[in-house]
Amino acid sequence: MKKVAVLMGGTSSEREVSLSSGKNVYEALRSLNKYEVTAVDVKDDSLAGLPEGVDAVYIALHGGWGENGGVQAALNARKIPYTGPGVLASAIAMDKIKTKMVLGMKNVPTAEWGLANRDTASSPLPLPVVVKPPADGSSVGISKVSDAADWVKCRDAAFAAVSSKEADATILVEEFVPGREFTVAVVNGVAWPVIEIVAKGGWYGYEEKYNSDETKYPFFEGAEAEKMQKIAVDAYNAVGCRGVTRVDFRMSPMGRMYVLELNTSPGFTSHSLVPKSGMKTGLSFAEVCDVILSKADYDR
Ligand SMILES: Nc1ncnc2c1ncn2[C@@H]1O[C@H](COP(=O)(O)OP(=O)(O)OP(=O)(O)O)[C@@H](O)[C@H]1O
Ligand SMILES: [Mg+2]
Secondary structure: OEEEEEEEEOOOOOHHHHHHHHHHHHHHHHHOOOEEEEEEEEOOOOOOOOOOOOOEEEEOOOOHHHOOOHHHHHHHHOOOOEOOOOHHHHHHHHOHHHHHHHHHHOOOOOOOEEEEOOOOOOOOOOOOEEEEOOOOOOOOOOEEEOOHHHHHHHHHHHHHOOOOOOOOOOEEEEEOOOOEEEEEEEEOOEEOOEEEEEOHHHOOOHHHHHOOOOOEOOEEOOHHHHHHHHHHHHHHHHHOOOOEEEEEEEEOOOOOEEEEEEEOOOOOOOOOHHHHHHHHOOOOHHHHHHHHHHOOEOOO
16 A cells, blocks of 8 residues: 655645645545555644655645745655645746746746836836735735825735845736636646636635635636636646646636636645536546546656
8 A cells, every 4th residue: 555645734824724635635535545644744844744655745735835846845855756746847836927937938828017126116017907926825915006106005015925035026016907717727737627716806815715705616618718728738838837736817808818827736625626626527526636646756
């Protein structure tokens, strides 16, 4: 029987969500009766709690060291296969600015963008724009600027969420894309059914993500959905992903599609979107985890 460790918890702001994802994955893998599964609560950004002789690691960490290439590098060094992308793809996807650069280079459509520093006096793009810290997830520090009078306040709010204290730190400024929001799970190079995110008020921020039960997640089908799946696979390949990645989109009222971001360690709670999409293909929650685990690898 293969020995599998599920890493969960971690030290990022997403610790609680990760404990929930990890518990679900742990129970799902155990229910398959084909693995010897250990749950590991990661408390200090190290592999200290990892048992000896593990054949594969299921990464259920979100944010920080668990998603930015840190745990991936530590596992590479020990030649232990793990779920999800390797070091470089994880590091690129974690940084929204690097992601824009790579996707642009590979002609994957994204919204127009620019950069601002701590004293940039006005938006580098025509309003409305969205300002974002490059790397600190969960919509913290993200806001829409519609009125030039709000620029300084929104710029400063984004910098307040930037963990780097470097004087030359930058934030991402992105053209606001009106319209609808979608997400596509790409697993082992194949796009799963597209899910629309219908948030009240059209903005899927922190409140909508974690505190609102008014957000709806219908499946989206047809020719446009297929086009989106193709773009999702292009984005996955452009960044060099493997295993699982969730690609988030906006679609304008004209039907133009833009990749917003890639999540290389997406949620696995009972209401998370990757398992929901996999279950639409006929898999059980446990089988979704198993398909992802089957392609566990390290950077060779
Ligand atoms: N360019 C944009 N145009 C319109 N809405 C946007 C744009 N960028 C972000 N948003 C809205 O803000 C939300 C959060 O933005 P984004 O997904 O880039 O960061 P995040 O959710 O903080 O990152 P993570 O998913 O890693 O937590 C999006 O889901 C979307 O609703
Ligand atoms: Mg997001």
